[in-house]
Amino acid sequence: MLIIGPWNYPMQLLFTPLVGAISAGNCVVLKPSELAPAGAAIMKKIIEEIFDKNYILYVEGDGAVVCRR
Numbered sequence: 001m002l003i004i005g006p007w008n009y010p011m012q013l014l015f016t017p018l019v020g021a022i023s024a025g026n027c028v029v030l031k032p033s034e035l036a037p038a039g040a041a042i043m044k045k046i047i048e049e050i051f052d053k054n055y056i057l058y059v060e061g062d063g064a065v066v067c068r069r
Contacts, residue, residue, distance in 0.1 A: 001026045007035035011043060018056070029057045 001021045005014035010032055021028045030047060032040040040060055047058045 002029045005032045007033040010036045010039040027055050029059060031059050034062045
C-alpha cells in the first residue's frame with residue numbers, strides 16, 4: 001500500500017491511514033511531502049525506530065522518486 005502525505009498536516013495525514021493499513025495486515029510505503037522537510041525528518045525518525053523496513057518503508061524525495069530495492 002502506498003501512502004503519499006501532503007504538505008499541510010503532514011503527520012496526521014500520513015499516520016492516520018498508516019494505522020488502518022497496519023491493522024489490515026498490509027505492508028506500507030510512506031512518502032512524505034518534500035515541502036515539509038522538518039516534519040518529514042521527525043516522521044522518518046519515528047518510523048525507522050519503531051518498524052522494520054520489511055513492513056513499513058519510508059521514502060523521501062520529490063514527487064518523481066523511483067523506489068528500487
